[in-house]
Amino acid sequence: SAVISQKPSRDICQRGTSLTIQCQVDSQVTMMFWYRQQPGQSLTLIATANQGSEATYESGFVIDKFPISRPNLTFSTLTVSNMSPEDSSIYLCSVARDRDHEQYFGPGTRLTVT
Amino acid sequence: AQSVTQLGSHVSVSEGALVLLRCNYSSSVPPYLFWYVQYPNQGLQLLLKYTSAATLVKGINGFEAEFKKSETSFHLTKPSAHMSDAAEYFCAVSRMDSSYKLIFGSGTRLLVRP
Numbered sequence: 001s002a003v004i005s006q007k008p009s010r011d012i013c014q015r016g017t018s019l020t021i022q023c024q025v026d027s028q029v030t031m032m033f034w035y036r037q038q039p040g041q042s043l044t045l046i047a048t049a050n051q052g053s054e055a056t057y058e059s060g061f062v063i064d065k066f067p068i069s070r071p072n073l074t075f076s077t078l079t080v081s082n083m084s085p086e087d088s089s090i091y092l093c094s095v096a097r098d099r100d101h102e103q104y105f106g107p108g109t110r111l112t113v114t
Numbered sequence: 115a116q117s118v119t120q121l122g123s124h125v126s127v128s129e130g131a132l133v134l135l136r137c138n139y140s141s142s143v144p145p146y147l148f149w150y151v152q153y154p155n156q157g158l159q160l161l162l163k164y165t166s167a168a169t170l171v172k173g174i175n176g177f178e179a180e181f182k183k184s185e186t187s188f189h190l191t192k193p194s195a196h197m198s199d200a201a202e203y204f205c206a207v208s209r210m211d212s213s214y215k216l217i218f219g220s221g222t223r224l225l226v227r228p
Contacts, residue, residue: 001160004157033214040221042156043218044217044218045215048213092157092158094158094216101146101214102160102163103214104160105150105158106157107156107157
């Protein structure tokens with residue numbers, strides 16, 4: 001498995017501002033992902049964070065709104081830009097290794113936009 | 115395209131009773147299948163996974179699931195529910211390729227009555 005931490009654990013932000021969420025893993029991993037979980041709903045994949053190159057976004061998500069960085073094999077950030085109340089969600093990062101398809105999840109960042 | 119359907123957004127059982135959470139998948143290629151559990155205000159924890167080995171998969175906390183290709187199902191069971199099992203459960207499917215992407219079902223909230 002992997003131990004994953006996220007910062008911040010929660011935040012309340014004003015509309016129009018941006019928040020950067022950090023994801024740190026205790027060991028090197030091949031794949032890192034960012035998910036959104038809207039209130040009372042399931043998880044939706046935002047993007048795959050690629051080390052040293054641009055993230056790969058899923059349909060409906062764009063880089064200008066959700067810029068992602070991954071400078072090395074243990075760290076990634078997700079920024080939620082120009083926030084609106086509709087961005088209020090839990091944002092989770094996950095990781096996967098080469099040898100299996102298991103994904104391990106961080107504890108999530110609970111974002112409320114007012 | 116792959117998809118996952120979880121029947122029943124809420125399941126209520128008495129403590130000590132059988133737990134059955136239903137998951138049906140759609141995939142044009144052999145899938146990897148997963149069950150995750152999410153306790154309140156926490157991230158997701160992997161319960162078990164199917165990766166084309168044994169069709170009956172045993173996981174943590176006494177849970178198990180059976181892969182039935184003919185029924186395209188991967189239902190989660192536990193012989194005797196415990197109060198601590200109350201949580202949200204997600205079924206997920208992944209392609210057997212290098213993308214590692216997970217597609218989640220809508221989730222089932224398990225309520226355990228004393």
